[in-house]
Amino acid sequence: MPPSRPTARCCRAVQQQIRAPLDNVWITDGVLASAFERYCHVSRLARRKSSSVPGPLENRRRLGKRKMTDLHMNTQPTLPPWAIDFPVDLSQWKWQPPTQRSSEENRDLQSQQSQSVPSMILRWWSNKGEPKEEGPDRTGIEHQPGIAFYDQLAKARAAVAASTSNAIGPAYYNFIGGLQDDLKMGILDPEAVDMAVSTFPSSLINTGVDGEVVNASIEMFLSAVVSGIASSKVLGPSKFDAGLWNLVLYRISQLPANDATTLLFQSTLEAIPRQYVNDAHEGIVAAVQTLAVTHSPGRGRAADIGAALRYLSPADHGALLDGMEAAVYEGSAAFEEEIRQKLRLLWLQTLAHMPHVDTNYLLDACVRSAYFDRGLSSLVGRDLSRLLIQQWASRGYLWSHKAVEAAWDHDSSSHAELGFASLVTHICDLEPGGFRDGRHVALLMSFFRALRRFGREKELMASLRSFCEAREKLPILPFKRLAMASRDYSTALEIFMFLDTHATKLDGKLESQWDWTAWTHHVKAMIEDESVSSFAIWKVVDCGVARSFKNPVQLQQLMKRRTKLMEDMAVWFSQADHLTDRTALRHVCRCVGWLRGHNIALSHKVLVAVLSVVTREFKRGEFGRTRRLGWLLNLVEQYQGPEERRAVAQVLQRWRRANGDLYVVAKHRADERASG
Structure with a gap:
């Protein structure tokens, strides 16, 4: 023990x-x-x-x-028995006065005192230059550990040289264990370790042994060096300079890409102090290129490399990330197009597994790779969805990423066209929504951000359409949250119409889960947009109105919101120049009819909106419609009084008379030009 x-x-x-x-x-x-x-x-x-x-x-x-x-x-310490003199008998001792010095002793004393300081220094220097005989030579003793380490390396090389293609000799395993223990206890100094890493792996290559045995021996040696230094309390990783770590990573890059090399790369990056990462960029770039650029990269290779590089961020290590990307693309140029695309996707997945790589940098890397510019929409859509799932999981956005990825992969593997729609529904079904479904909306906003960056919104709409046609039951909330995340009324309207078309398949009432209150901040933009039909506008504005007013708790608040919406819509329809006079008047009358039907007095801005839409003919120099003008005057009299009606009537009469005079003058000039 x-x-x-x-x-x-x-x-x-x-x-x-x-x-x-x-x-x-x-x-x-x-x-x-x-x-x-x-x-x-x-x-x-x-x-x-x-x-x-x-x-x-x-x-x-x-x-x-x-x-x-x-x-x-x-x-003073006691002497051994044979060195102790017999005690002198001092009982017979008598004091005697001191004797005077002789003349020779006086001359010697004076000569010593009269010596100058330079002569004394000269004598000291001459004595210092003479070889000393009293102490043993300790140079050999100090270099004995270094000589012993050289001998151990030579014996280890001999053990590898004597190995067969099936097994390595036990002497080499003993050397590896002893090396790791020596590094852990701090027996070997950094110079010796640097020498061993720089010379020992290359010496094993010249042994003539099978290549797999040599690679395994080098991998064991580098693993012992890394683990020994990482576990040492005497000479830890910070005691070694960045050159050693760069050399270790460069040696790793010379090994074949496999699981053992990947684990060694991970442990090495974990051991390297953070301040040495940028200084060891050459070794890191070479190792990443070796691990990434292979003929058949494994499915988990990107996750392993991303886990090893998890501490890197574009802010602190931007040049290093750019160097790794350039090295991977340069190495992939030697392969065929199919393998080249796989290697580009592997690098993008590596970035997706790095927690400190944000969405902006990932999307920029996708654009630089040109991977999603291809015409294979279904396959590219699956790759983009998987890439986003991996990035959300590494950043901590997607908590149930395993369940979401498994369900999405099950649906999209058999029907690739359902990939986007399946991802949306499974995020909303399997992932916790948070406060007011804020987490769902945030994830879907990131999803839309990526789609718009690559111009693939139409593929999403096609996937939703196929999803609605293929499923027997359709959930409403995922589509609603997707529409909210789009922040685009055109996309939201299109999604709403998908559900309204398949109303019999819905898992509930559309008006109860997606009513008019979700559209109030989009109504103005929809009215001003010529591409949006008035039918669609009133479809969403009237959705669930009767059901919402059945709640007595929110009745007063909803009535205020609805009243304000109708007043604003009357103004917006009256100002919509792309609408005809008849269409604009019809929509304004509809708003006014709702207000009067609920006994709500028309405000000043509503009457101004009615005046604006009724007098459109006057603004064009025409006579106007008497029936419309009469309707306006009746509204003014009802809500502003008889005096206000008379004043408005006089103004309108003068306006019509002026238009008539202008019409007569214009007609007379036209006749003169025709006769002349």
């Missing part, structure tokens, strides 16, 4: 204290006392209280006082 962490720490402290010279076989009492004191200091826990008794827990203040009084603690 390995020792606990405090015990191991104390043992290391003792070993650091006991450092006897190589030529001294004795460990003195002072060294032992210092080691014991260090052991007691390390092993003492922070929660223990100090003691007043001498020992390892003694109070520091008391220990200081005791050391000041106990002078014997600072004495």
